[in-house]
Structure formats: structure tokens, C-alpha cells
Amino acid sequence: MIEIENVTFHHGRSLILKDVSLTLEKGGITALIGPNGAGKSTLFALMARLLPLQSGSIAFDGMDIRRTASRDLAKKLAILRQDTHVASRISVRDMVGFGRFPHHQGRATRQDHEKVARALEIFDLTDLSNRFIDELSGGQRQRVLVAMAYAQDTEYLLLDEPLNNLDMHFARNLMHQLRDLADNHGKTIVVVLHEINYAAAHADTIVALKNGQVAVKSKTDTFMTEQNLEQVYDMPVRIRMIDGLKVALHHA
Amino acid sequence: MARTFIFLGICTALSIVAFMVLGARGNWDFILSFRGIKLAALVIVAIAIATATIVFQTLTSNRILTPSIMGFDALYILLQTTLVFTLGSFGYVTLQPEMKFALELLLLSSAALLLFGTLLGRGIQDLFRMLLVGVVFGVLCRSLTSLLQRLIDPNEFSFLQGSLFASFNRVDTKLLMIAAPLVLGSCVLVWRKRYVLDVMALGRDQAINLGINYRRELLIGLTLVTALVATSTALVGPVTFFGLLVSAISYELVKTHNHGPVLIIAGLISITVLVGGQAVFERVLGMSATLSIVIEFLGGLVFLFLILRKVRA
Numbered sequence: 001m002i003e004i005e006n007v008t009f010h011h012g013r014s015l016i017l018k019d020v021s022l023t024l025e026k027g028g029i030t031a032l033i034g035p036n037g038a039g040k041s042t043l044f045a046l047m048a049r050l051l052p053l054q055s056g057s058i059a060f061d062g063m064d065i066r067r068t069a070s071r072d073l074a075k076k077l078a079i080l081r082q083d084t085h086v087a088s089r090i091s092v093r094d095m096v097g098f099g100r101f102p103h104h105q106g107r108a109t110r111q112d113h114e115k116v117a118r119a120l121e122i123f124d125l126t127d128l129s130n131r132f133i134d135e136l137s138g139g140q141r142q143r144v145l146v147a148m149a150y151a152q153d154t155e156y157l158l159l160d161e162p163l164n165n166l167d168m169h170f171a172r173n174l175m176h177q178l179r180d181l182a183d184n185h186g187k188t189i190v191v192v193l194h195e196i197n198y199a200a201a202h203a204d205t206i207v208a209l210k211n212g213q214v215a216v217k218s219k220t221d222t223f224m225t226e227q228n229l230e231q232v233y234d235m236p237v238r239i240r241m242i243d244g245l246k247v248a249l250h251h252a
Numbered sequence: 253m254a255r256t257f258i259f260l261g262i263c264t265a266l267s268i269v270a271f272m273v274l275g276a277r278g279n280w281d282f283i284l285s286f287r288g289i290k291l292a293a294l295v296i297v298a299i300a301i302a303t304a305t306i307v308f309q310t311l312t313s314n315r316i317l318t319p320s321i322m323g324f325d326a327l328y329i330l331l332q333t334t335l336v337f338t339l340g341s342f343g344y345v346t347l348q349p350e351m352k353f354a355l356e357l358l359l360l361s362s363a364a365l366l367l368f369g370t371l372l373g374r375g376i377q378d379l380f381r382m383l384l385v386g387v388v389f390g391v392l393c394r395s396l397t398s399l400l401q402r403l404i405d406p407n408e409f410s411f412l413q414g415s416l417f418a419s420f421n422r423v424d425t426k427l428l429m430i431a432a433p434l435v436l437g438s439c440v441l442v443w444r445k446r447y448v449l450d451v452m453a454l455g456r457d458q459a460i461n462l463g464i465n466y467r468r469e470l471l472i473g474l475t476l477v478t479a480l481v482a483t484s485t486a487l488v489g490p491v492t493f494f495g496l497l498v499s500a501i502s503y504e505l506v507k508t509h510n511h512g513p514v515l516i517i518a519g520l521i522s523i524t525v526l527v528g529g530q531a532v533f534e535r536v537l538g539m540s541a542t543l544s545i546v547i548e549f550l551g552g553l554v555f556l557f558l559i560l561r562k563v564r565a
Contacts, residue, residue: 048457048460048461049460050456050457050460069463069465070460070463070464070465071463071464071465072463073463074461074462074463075463078461079457079460079461080461081457089507089509090509094509098450098451098454098458098462099462101447101451101462101463102462102463105447106446106447106448106450107447152461152462
């Protein structure tokens with residue numbers, strides 16, 4: 001369970017998050033959506049401890065992120081950001097292997113190597129395992145990062161706009177992989193998404209932020225109403241049922 | 253990689269032997285102890301510069317930076333200029349070497365502490381803000397230096413100029429007793445942090461994700477770099493591009509991101525170039541040229557090459 005309590009965040013003089021309190025149950029995929037500037041990425045960065053909390057508290061299964069050692073948190077949650085730059089030439093296997101670092105602190109055991117091999121297999125990277133990261137395409141690199149997060153073997157997985165720069169093929173693939181991690185590996189996944197239709201198709205719960213506050217939190221099915229979307233995005237959006245899936249026609 | 257290790261090990265051993273035996277005439281006891289101390293100084297400096305550069309490049313995720321961007325060598329030059337300006341060249345050479353060394357170390361480390369103080373603010377861009385402050389600080393020191401050098405007596409100026417180039421020749425052996433433990437201690441700490449450095453190289457976000465206490469490790473790393481740079485600068489004077497030369501060759505030779513092998517390779521290359529180069533310059537060329545100028549020239553070329561390659565890529 002992720003408990004976010006009374007989190008307020010200022011950037012300079014502007015208020016980014018206003019007293020946000022939110023509880024996310026264990027299991028499943030939660031999509032964090034909202035218009036630009038709603039505070040999604042800030043909330044993500046706070047949960048991932050990439051930004052220091054200014055007030056309020058965030059806890060994963062009762063582990064307060066301010067009081068728990070970063071090393072222990074690294075075994076609880078893995079984070080995945082889009083703009084991860086890879087400076088040095090690292091092979092795919094080594095990169096995925098870094099996911100084991102919180103567990104072995106640099107001295108990998110046979111068990112660690114096995115977990116890495118398994119992660120490579122699950123994400124179809126075994127053939128690429130000796131290639132260098134900077135030789136891969138954007139989609140393959142994304143897969144490496146997800147495999148690394150999988151190897152980190154945490155209960156929680158946080159992703160910040162993972163679909164940016166992915167074409168529709170890789171984007172759908174990634175969402176299927178996340179679905180698989182949630183359904184078959186018992187992970188709790190929180191993902192910041194821009195495109196409402198991906199959230200509608202793949203998430204269990206949707207949390208919509210607006211102006212630094214939680215505007216709506218509900219099950220995906222009940223969230224997808226024209227009224228909710230208009231409230232969140234300040235524009236009329238039509239919703240149609242296509243092949244049993246609610247689709248928001250926001251683009252035309 | 254094993255072959256690279258053996259090859260470099262042999263190169264290092266050869267350059268050390270060359271340095272010790274080449275052109276030796278007379279009492280071996282005297283020669284070995286005299287040259288041995290000099291050799292120790294060169295090895296210490298070589299290791300310090302190589303380690304400092306590798307660690308600094310990892311912390312800044314930038315392979316074309318050297319610690320000199322923080323402006324410490326400019327501060328060193330300013331200090332020397334001020335000393336000659338106020339004491340005159342006679343007063344300067346009669347300074348107690350231990351006193352001068354202590355003064356230099358003290359000044360360089362307090363400047364470093366002030367500079368790292370800017371890191372203690374909150375925010376993401378802190379590291380680059382710190383580097384920028386260092387650049388500006390370096391420019392300030394250089395301007396003050398050139399002002400003083402204009403005011404100085406021309407004879408004193410030519411004396412000063414001679415003492416500002418790094419000289420691997422005039423290492424004061426007494427200072428070794430202080431410098432050696434400082435450098436070796438820092439290197440041991442860096443070695444023990446080699447896995448943490450591997451993760452730090454992935455960038456701030458990944459390092460935090462993998463459970464590194466990023467701010468703490470950054471400060472520790474920079475402090476170690478400063479200790480190494482300050483000691484080597486105080487021992488032989490400022491060297492800018494030598495570290496860059498060493499790190500570029502190391503990464504070219506061992507295509508790995510693991511700091512363990514990279515640090516060892518860089519140390520071996522550094523020793524080979526410095527000790528071997530000094531042997532050639534001292535014994536074969538009869539001191540007719542200065543090693544530091546050649547090394548800086550080569551390092552500068554490597555720097556240009558790296559930049560041009562980046563531009564084309």
C-alpha cells in the first residue's frame with residue numbers, strides 16, 4: 001500500500017502540489033494522468049525520492065521514505081524514467097545486472113546472475129545481451145530498462161511517462177509487459193501517462209491530478225465518463241464504446 | 253583484458269627499471285636511494301592524477317572534464333605569484349618547504365570546502381552550478397594573477413615563470429612523508445567505493461533508484477578528488493591535461509565501465525608515462541626539454557581530438 005499524506009510542494013514561489021493525500025492499494029496498475037502542469041511528474045519524483053519532500057509524508061507498506069535508508073527502499077521500489085541517459089558504454093547484460101545492485105552492493109552471487117538471465121529471457125533480450133546500450137533502438141533500450149527494473153525484484157514499480165518516444169507497436173508492447181508484471185508477478189505499478197486511452201485500456205485505477213490536487217480517483221471503468229474528462233482537461237471530450245473498450249476521441 | 257593488464261604491467265616495470273638504472277654511474281647504494289625517493293614521488297603524483305581524473309569524470313558524467321575545471325590550479329598559481337610578489341624571489345626560495353606545502357594544502361582544501369558548500373543547497377542542477385562557480389572562480393584567480401604579474405619586477409617575473417610549470421624534477425622529498433599517506437589513503441577509499449562509482453556513472457536518477465545516497469557519495473567523491481589534486485599540485489605544480497590523456501587512453505584500452513579495472517589501468521598508464529617520460533628526458537635527452545610541457549601538449553591534442561570526435565558524432 002502506498003500512503004501519500006498531506007504532500008505540499010513549492011517550486012520557488014509557485015505551488016505545484018496542494019495538500020495531496022492519496023492511498024493506493026497493493027496490486028494492479030494505477031495510472032496517474034492529468035493536464036500539463038498538474039503536478040504528475042512532481043508527485044512521481046517525490047514518491048521516487050528524486051526530489052526532497054517539503055511537507056507531508058509518503059510511505060510504501062509503512063516504510064516512510066524520509067526515514068528509511070535509500071538502500072532498503074531500493075529493494076522495495078524501482079523507478080523508471082524516460083530520460084535516463086547512459087553515459088558510458090554498457091552492455092545490455094551489465095545494465096540489467098545493475099538492477100541487482102541494491103541486493104549485492106557490487107558483489108554479484110550466482111543467484112543474482114540467474115535472476116539477470118531470467119530478466120533477459122522474459123523481456124526477449126537474451127540475443128542482445130552482449131550489445132552495447134548505445135547501439136540499441138529507443139524501443140529496445142526501453143525494454144532493457146524495464147528488464148532492469150524487473151531484475152531489481154521490488155514489489156513496487158514506478159514509471160514516469162514511459163511511452164514518450166515509443167511508436168505504437170512498442171508502446172502497446174510495454175503496456176502488455178506491465179500488465180503481465182502486475183497480473184503474473186504480483187507487482188504494484190504506478191505509471192504516469194499522457195495518453196488517456198492507454199490508461200483506459202491497461203490500468204485498473206486512474207488517478208487524475210489537476211492544479212496540484214487529486215481531481216478524481218476511481219476504477220478505470222467508472223472513470224471513463226465525458227463528465228470526468230471535461231472536468232480534468234477543461235474541454236469537451238466524446239467517449240465511444242469500440243469493441244468493448246471505452247475510447248476518448250480527444251484528438252479530433 | 254588480461255592481456256592489456258600484462259602488457260601495461262610490463263611497460264610500467266620497464267619504465268621503472270629504466271628510470272632507476274639508465275645512465276647510472278658510481279655508488280649504487282647512493283643512486284638507488286636517491287632515485288628511489290624521486291621514483292616514489294613520481295609514482296605518487298601519477299596515481300593521484302589518474303585516480304582524481306577518473307573519479308571526477310564519473311561524478312560529472314563527462315569524459316572530457318578534468319578536476320582543473322574547479323579552478324584549483326589557478327588558485328595555486330595565484331598563491332605562488334602572491335608569494336613572489338610580496339616576498340621577492342629570494343624570500344620565496346628561502347621559504348620552508350614544509351610551511352609552504354602546508355599553506356598550499358590548507359588554501360586549496362578550504363577553497364574546495366567553500367566550493368562544495370554550494371552543493372549543499374537543494375535542487376538538481378547543484379553539481380553544474382558548482383562547476384560553473386569553479387570556472388568563474390578560476391577566471392578570477394587568473395585575472396588577479398595576471399594583474400600581479402604585470403606589477404612585478406621583470407627579473408622576478410622570469411623567476412616566477414620558471415616555477416609555475418609543473419616540474420617533476422624538483423619534488424621535495426621531505427614533503428613525500430606527508431603527501432604519500434594522503435594520496436594512498438584517498439586511493440584506498442576510492443578503491444573501496446569502486447562499485448558505488450559504477451552506479452554513480454549511471455547518473456543521479458538511476459543511482460538513487462539503486463539505493464545510493466547520492467548527495468553523500470557525491471560529496472565524498474569530490475572531497476577525495478580534491479585531496480588528490482591538491483596534494484599533487486602542491487608536490488609538482490599544476491598539470492591540466494595529463495589526467496585527461498591518461499583517462500582517454502584507459503577507456504580506449506579497456507572497453508568497460510567497471511571502475512576496478514579502469515582505475516588500475518589508468519594508474520599503470522599514468523606511472524608509465526610519467527616515470528618513463530622522466531627517464532627519457534632526464535637521462536637520454538639530458539634535461540634539454542621539460543617533460544611537463546610535452547605531456548601537456550599531448551594531453552591538449554587528446555582533448556581537441558575528443559571534442560572534435562564528439563562534434564562529428
